[in-house]
Amino acid sequence: MKGLRLIGVFVCFVLGLALGFAQEFTLTVLHTNDMHARFEPSKVGSQMLGGYSRLATLIDRHRKSDPNAIVLNAGDTFQGTLYFNVYEGLADAAFMNYVRFDAMAAGNHEFDRGPEVFARFLDRVSFPVLAANLDVSNEPALLGKLMPSTILEVGGEKVGVVGAVTPDLPSISSPGPNVKLKPLVACVQAEIDQLAAKGIDKVIVLSHVGYSDEQQLARDLRGADMIVGGHSHSLLGSFEGFDLPKPLGPYPTVVTHSNGERVLVVQAWEWGKVLGRIQVVFDASGKVARWSGGDPIPVVESVAEDPFIASFIAALKKPIEAMQSEVVGELSSDAGFPQGTARTGENSMGNLIADAYLRAVKNSGAKAGFANGGGVRAPLEKGPVTYGQAITVVPFNNTLVLLDLTGAEIRAMLEHGVSKHPEGSGALIHPSSGTRYAADVRKPAGQRVTEVWIDGERLELQATYRVVVNSFMASGGDAHEVLKLAQGRRLDTGIVDIDALVEYLKAHRPLEAKLEGRIRVLGL
DSSP states (O other), X not given: OHHHHHHHHHHHHHHHHHHHHHTOEEEEEEEEOOOTTOOSXXXXXXXXXXXXXXXXXXXXXXXXXXXXEEEEEOSOOSOSSHHHHHHTTXXXXXXXXXXXXXEEEOOGGGGTTOHHHHHHHHHHOSSOEEOTTEEOTTOTTTTTTOBSEEEEEETTEEEEEEEEEOTTHHHHSOOOTTOEEOOHHHHHHHHHHHHHHTTOOOEEEEEESOHHHHHHHHHHOSSOOEEEOOXXXXXXXOOTTSOOOOOSBOSSEEEEOTTSOEEEEEOOOSTTSEEEEXXXXXXXXXXXXXXXXXXXXXXXXXXXOOHHHHHHHHHHHHHHHHHHHOEEEEESSOBSOSTTGGGTSOOHHHHXXXXXXXHHTTTTTOOEEEEEGGGOOOOBXXXXXXXXXXXXXXXXXXXXXXXXXXXXXXXXXXXXXXTTTTTOOTTOEEEOTTOEEEEETTSOTTSOEEEEEETTEEOOTTSEEEEEEEHHHHTTGGGOHHHHHOXXXXXXXXXXXXXXXXXXXXHSSSBOOOOOSSEEEEOO
């Protein structure tokens, strides 16, 4: 009898264990972010990575092989290459429909050409685009086209996905006066709570707010299991054997909420160079039990191209090929490396752009050109420079604006540019040759600029100086309110920034891009 009782206990244990595992649910999340119209592969170190035709192959492969796979995009599909300049996101929409994305977060660059262009993209895509913290009720072009959240049915389970966009949207893009930001945490939390009220206990926040802010979101939100992020172009994971930049953190980055629950934060770098892939096991109550999947998958040249997307890109390329391949200059040195430094200090590409601005208005009496670090979008390698490469550096089609500013306004502009150091920001100002400044970031924000020289002379706060900036900055972009509110003479020249850069490259062959001590940041 004792033996039978032991057998009974063992059977009950095994059945209970089996029941527990049966109640678990495995979800595979494939994800991208900040693709920026990079239809073709990009050179990274010694290798070529990315390209939509190879990305399509990887997504299809894992959608077929992985259990309960969904495909998410965390925003900023728009902007960055001639493909966007010509097709304004509609080619990206066709690609994303083909690979069957399940949801996308609205990014800031989706608004760069205003609500109408974004609306045409929304009309074409076959998946929901999400932003819980946007109010578009007064913008006719977007009314009914953006959703705060969606529910995906996967493997017999329901998964909630809530969208979020950076609160900096109005200052870094062009959403127009009718698109309003709402409080980020409160709005995302409200959507999570509504999903919970419907019995949905597995929730992903699809976020375009940046890696550090997404970790904070994980601490602030109740009921979020995972944050699939973007905006900061963050490489996470470990990539031994690949010539890649140093990752910013682990993949996933695990944040423990105050209630003890774990929240997984992931990103997939930029430009489709890697495909994010994580398999999450949820327990019977919808909580994260464990995860697997390794690091994001580099989209290397050995991945076969999807034949349909390859032919699609070839067709797209024909109308732009001649322009894209035109050689417009030559560099005798690399420019803009390491990538990303334009937001923290002097950068040789930032110098080059500011010099191009000033040359473009050489007969205007302007004393200096100023470029914003956030507008320096790509580096260039030594050698011939094509138009297609140049437009990856300044892809926004901003025009050049002449402003008459007081010395005090110039100083305030520079102060704002270093206000977020040591982290840095896109507001950092890159001056043209002959202008330089120093900032001590150990001092309080607003009191950091220690000296300014403009056109070779020390800045006088009461004097007036004519300068040239891009139209994004002049309208208050990157929160440069001092430029938006400046009362001096203002003239939009109509000269497009890419044209200014191309003409500068043509006039200086070969051109050496170098650091000259134009920005000195103390205390880093």
